[in-house]
Amino acid sequence: MPPFNTGISGRDGYTVTFMAVETHVLDDDCVALSGWGRTAPTLARVFRPRGHAEAAEAVRARAARGSIGRGTIARGLGRAYGDAAQNAGGTVLDMTGLDRILAVDTTAGLVVCEAGVSLHRLMAALLPLGWFVPVTPGTRYVTVGGAVASDVHGTNHQAAGSFARHVTALGLLTADGGVRTVLPGTPLFDATTGGLGLTGVILSVTLRLLPVETSLMSVDTERAHDLDDLMDRLGSTGHHRSHAVAWIDLLARGAATGRAVLTRADHAPYDALPRRHRARREPLAFRPGRLPAPPPYVPGGLLNRTTVGLLNELRYRRAARASTGRLQPLTAFLHPLDGIPHRNRVYGREGVVPYRCVVPYGQEEALRRVVLRIAGRGCPSSPATLRRFGAGGPGWLSFPRPGWALALDLPAGLPGLGVFLDTLDEEVAGAGGRVCLAQDSRVRPEALAAMYPRLDEFRALRAELDPRSTFTSDLSRRLAL
């Protein structure tokens, strides 16, 4: 029944309206959801399937209601900053109930797991066996399904590509309620990796693993005194490390603009451990530490120019001018922010807006302009990183492409931030670059066509596979994907 029966007016009309309201949203399972950035929350009915059959049943029920049911979208651990895993007025499938690791092949280095398994759990299970997740984002509290749907990248993108490169098969529940096995090299695979859950619900993933000998990273550190120095260092060849990332100070102005601490790392081989090192006994132990969480209500404005400026100064001065081969637990290197649960609370009630862009090689001038604008405006961004992307994957909406990748987080309450980020978008798009959709909460829809040339193919495939838009999210509505 449509929410409004326009043929009826007056009292009866009201009855119809409120019945419709009731059947849509007013019940106990309805929850206000937002992304990690805590901006733009919307209400949805959350359903947590415990198995493939329950998930398929839920999707079929949504599909049967067509557009009136306002569709459904899968959600993992909600670590996307924006509205990718929200669906106002519709259903959200909380996939964390599908959390079984189904099979591990320790000789070939393959794991088959359900999509709701977190990378944290996967690491805890696989590391003692000498295998590791080949690509991990800046947090390990993401699901495998979320990692595929956002085609996440790590600090080793140049060497390892993005997540999809290591996926050998997907189990995908599509709008017709059927489950398909999707293999690399097919259009459906390319649309699904980085496809933001809009082609269907990923139920299971087969992932090729990386062999490791220890749970430590061997880290080299150097300092760069400005942006040009940083780009030179990042771009210099002759380094064998697979991971490289620069923490960049975007508040430093003048000659120091773009000063940075650059770290490169590799998984430490067993032989690299000093004779007496305690890791020699238990080289594959997985023991990430955790600090207490910030309180639920933090006043806004805590991260301002002064505090962030101070933090940045400290971080820069504390870093070694140059050091090599320092051993560091891999969680400390790969997920430095995971030590503090609910870290997003420090931005206060108004939340945080991420800016993730990549500017192609050869367009260094554009990158410089972007950095200068941010520095000139004094945006309190902590942390901000710059890294280099290697070859892009096949995902049609996948973010990584060859170029310089800049990532920063800004308090949503900064006056005029929306307009400012639009101007950065123009710079980025003008240089042939793009912003990351999986993290987005604000890009202008008209800007997308230039950033994602295969968007039309994506739309066409969706229209064919899911003509009634059963899979819909706030992000897909906002950006008309």
Added chain:
Amino acid sequence: MKDAFGAPQSLLVLGGTSEIGLATARRLIARRTRTVWLAGRPSPALTGAADSLRALGAAVHTVPFDALDTDSHEERLGKIFTEGGPAGDVDMVLLAFGVPGDQARDESDPVAAVRVAQTNYTGAVSAGLVCAGALQAQGHGSLVVLSSVAGERARRADFIYGSSKAGLDAFAQGLGDALHGTGVHVMVVRPGSVRSKTTAGLAEGPLATTPEAVASAIELGLRRRSETVWVPGALRVVMAAVRHAPRPLFRRLPV
């Protein structure tokens, strides 16, 4: 959908020729708004308002709407929400219609006084409920209600208008509480005296404001998901004092 800064992509203005309403629409079109519905009594002014917004690049539709004809609200307004399908969500409704009345005349013309009350209060209750229900079904959206400082404490000079706004204000606050946690956000905006074409040239107090200032306060309130917005902001404090002034004193205040 609204973006991280609360900027809506689509906007329904009830009272499509309202100066404050149009200033708000212009401001939001400069951000993310691409679709605007102007609901109002058909007139050349309404068509002209639509054209002026179209010139800014928005897709503008006009919808016949009379606040006094409450029987038609369900149909007229309901259609806006259902017509566009899922891509046609209404991210924000701005309830901007209202009449100031003519206090001196209305005191001796109860029929005219009732029309003020019916437009500002009854009409708003009806249209407000229809839109709130539709927003709720959608699972998101903001209902922004233009109240007035005049409703905070009734003054000798305009208590007919003031009381209608007091009723509207109380209604909107209650509605906001009823919708708390449903994803729908209700924001009550209380402007002081707003300089406009009609009031231009008249004496104005130090706390006077402009349609553009109201519009930017609305934009900020959307970002912060505020429940109450005063324009100018200083009115919050001033009115807190005025509200508690004893009656004998209040009667003598030059407000």
